[in-house]
Amino acid sequence: KAGVTQTPRYLIKTRGQQVTLSCSPISGHRSVSWYQQTPGQGLQFLFEYFSETQRNKGNFPGRFSGRQFSNSRSEMNVSTLELGDSALYLCASTGTDYGYTFGSGTRLTVV
Amino acid sequence: DQQVKQNSPSLSVQEGRISILNCDYTNSMFDYFLWYKKYPAEGPTFLISISSIKDKNEDGRFTVFLNKSAKHLSLHIVPSQPGDSAVYFCAASAKLAGRRALTFGSGTRLQVQP
DSSP: OOOOEEEOSEEEEOTTOOEEEEEEOOTTOOEEEEEEEETTTEEEEEEEEETTEEEEEOSOOTTEEEEEOTTSOEEEEEOSOOGGGOEEEEEEEEOSSSOOEEOOOEEEEEO | OOSEEOOOSEEEEETTSOEEEEEEEOOTTOOEEEEEEEOTTSOOEEEEEEETTOSEEEETTEEEEEETTTTEEEEEESSOOGGGOEEEEEEEEEEETTEEEEEEOOOEEEEEEO
């Protein structure tokens, strides 16, 4: 079965712009979680969606938002980009087991 | 407040020797623990897990040990191979309000020297 697909793989934006990242989970998985990875900070939890509803949210400013569609695909949006938003953004989907399956991520560079 | 801590940001071992990666947690509600491995430019991939009802789980060269009283778990890789060089993330799971969430540590970069 297909894995978790994230698009685009790489993105370069300038400060003040906004960006939208996409994630298609494994077929049948209804939960999608987003993480930010920066050097030395590990995986910081952004939010989780299940059946189009945000179930949990991490400690990020309101510039970070997301949504989930009826087909379980999810998008996250970052508005008014800052240099510190440069990171690898990872999406993970989960079915009924305990673990997450991650996508390859979107590398965002803010210049 | 970091609930899952990996205090060693990096570790270097010789090929064929044992690699031991450590992880500490603070939340007593965690009842399932996982290790993920991450190569550059790829997403983390699941490696091995352990339930809180066990103290050891083995899968080939990988063994995870759980010490609940110390709130400590470790991943042993024996023998270590150059292909094991990657960043390893410890993760802990708790069931809250009927659902599960994973909390990750900051990762340990393992370098296996040929």
